Amino acid sequence: VFSTGGYSAMYGQALSSVLLLESIDLPGKSEVDASFSPIILGVGTQQLAKNKKSSFGITYNYVNVGLYFNLVKQTPDYFIIPQFHSGDANFRIKTKNGGMFKYYTTFAVGNLGLRRQDIDSSYLKNAFSLKNRNWYNNLSYRENIGNGWKMTLGASFSTNIDKIQQQVQDGNNQPKQFSSSEFWMESKNFALDNLQTLTLGRAVFEKKLGGLSALRFGSEYWHTNYKPTFNDTVFKQIDNYTAAFAEASIYSSKELAAQIGVRGEHSSLINRSDIAPRISLAYKTGKSSQVSVAYGIFYQKPESQQLY
Numbered sequence: 001v002f003s004t005g006g007y008s009a010m011y012g013q014a015l016s017s018v019l020l021l022e023s024i025d026l027p028g029k030s031e032v033d034a035s036f037s038p039i040i041l042g043v044g045t046q047q048l049a050k051n052k053k054s055s056f057g058i059t060y061n062y063v064n065v066g067l068y069f070n071l072v073k074q075t076p077d078y079f080i081i082p083q084f085h086s087g088d089a090n091f092r093i094k095t096k097n098g099g100m101f102k103y104y105t106t107f108a109v110g111n112l113g114l115r116r117q118d119i120d121s122s123y124l125k126n127a128f129s130l131k132n133r134n135w136y137n138n139l140s141y142r143e144n145i146g147n148g149w150k151m152t153l154g155a156s157f158s159t160n161i162d163k164i165q166q167q168v169q170d171g172n173n174q175p176k177q178f179s180s181s182e183f184w185m186e187s188k189n190f191a192l193d194n195l196q197t198l199t200l201g202r203a204v205f206e207k208k209l210g211g212l213s214a215l216r217f218g219s220e221y222w223h224t225n226y227k228p229t230f231n232d233t234v235f236k237q238i239d240n241y242t243a244a245f246a247e248a249s250i251y252s253s254k255e256l257a258a259q260i261g262v263r264g265e266h267s268s269l270i271n272r273s274d275i276a277p278r279i280s281l282a283y284k285t286g287k288s289s290q291v292s293v294a295y296g297i298f299y300q301k302p303e304s305q306q307l308y
Contacts, residue, residue, distance in 0.1 A: 006280040006294020009245045009261030010204065010216065015300045025100050026055050026092055033059075038067045056091040079173070080113030080129060099143035108134045115169065118188075124168055124176055126188065131163040148208040152218075155201045162194040193229040198222065209248075212257075217246035224269075226304045237304055239269035247278070255284040267301055274299050 011018045027046045035042040044059030064083040088106035095101065113129035136158040145151050168176045168188050178185055204218035222241040227234070247261025259280045266273040280294035 006278060006296045008259065009247045009263040009276065009278045009296075010218070012243055012245075012263055012265055012276065012298075013241075013300050015298050023102065023104070025102075026052065026094065027057070035061075039063060039065050053094040054092060056089075058087070058089045060087040061085075077115040077125075078113065079115060079127065080111055082110070082112035084108065084110040095143060097144050099141070101142075102138075102140045104138045106136050108132070115173065118168060120185070123171055125170075125173070127167045127169050127173070129165045132161070134158075134160045150206045150208075152204045152206070153202070155199075157197075157199050159195075159197040161196075162192070164190075164192040164194065166190055191229075191231055195225075195227045195229075197225045212249070212251045214249050215246075216248075217244075219244040235308065237269060237307060239267055239301070241265070241267050241269075241301075257282045265299060269307070270301060 007014075007018045011020075027048050030045075030047045032045045033043070040061065040063050042059065042061040044057065046055060046057035048055045062083075062085055064081065066081040066083075069078065069081060086106070086108040088104065090102070090104040092103075093101040110130070110132040113127065115125045115127045118124040118126050136156070138154070138156045140152070140154040142150070142152045166188060168178075168185060170176050175189075176185075200220065200222050202218065202220040204216060206214055206216045208214050220243050222239070224237070224239040224241065226237040226239075229235070243263060243265045245261060245263040247259060250258045250260070252258070259278075261278045263276040263278065264273070265276065274297075276297045276299060278294075278296035280292060280296075282290050282292040284290045
């Protein structure tokens with residue numbers, strides 16, 4: 001669900017919109033998939049238990065554009081042909097009370113390198129290479145705890161590193177030795193190891209109030225560690241972000257609905273706390289139409305590069 005404007009107080013750190021992603025509970029059936037092409041190899045399976053109360057799945061994909069580049073000559077000089085490994089795995093278990101336990105993990109590894117003409121020279125080249133490793137994990141648990149209450153717990157961990165190198169080379173693809181008058185070009189030689197990790201925990205409790213009306217409240221915690229290394233200089237940013245929220249969805253009739261909420265946030269990195277009220281109203285004007293209006297205050301931390 002892509003929501004612009006007055007989205008729920010359950011979500012923060014987005015000024016303009018949120019994209020809500022929700023995985024299916026259990027696959028409809030077991031299946032095995034495979035894909036083959038001159039540049040892509042992929043295999044995967046989803047297996048549903050016979051009692052239809054649990055499932056697991058795993059996939060793997062490999063991309064190598066070497067054959068394509070041999071057939072279709074490229075203008076850039078790729079000294080490392082782009083290739084990528086990726087895969088994911090998951091399992092899901094349905095509980096006795098109709099709840100759901102889910103785990104999902106995915107990884108990706110990529111490598112490429114190319115040479116292009118240096119913008120400040122007619123005979124020098126910039127050799128750029130990028131190695132990437134990414135790993136993401138998501139664990140969630142949803143349960144009906146009685147008397148109209150539902151509990152949703154979630155946790156995730158992700159890490160990403162980009163190893164970037166750039167070197168100025170001569171016409172023979174060898175490192176360029178600069179003279180004293182060319183000292184300003186030395187800055188074009190650099191190595192950047194950009195490491196980022198994010199750990200997140202979240203708890204939401206929901207109480208049905210009759211009909212479609214409901215009350216929700218909860219909290220979340222993010223631990224962000226941004227640690228780039230530029231040449232031999234290490235930078236570091238650590239942020240402990242906490243938030244609490246509460247909101248009510250009120251259906252006063254079949255035609256009129258309101259969602260009223262408030263969110264409190266605190267970031268340790270910028271040492272700032274904020275209160276963000278949210279309200280939206282919707283009126284159904286016909287079978288397939290409605291009119292809505294929304295108001296809210298939304299915040300977002302500056303990007304890491306801006307904080308430096």
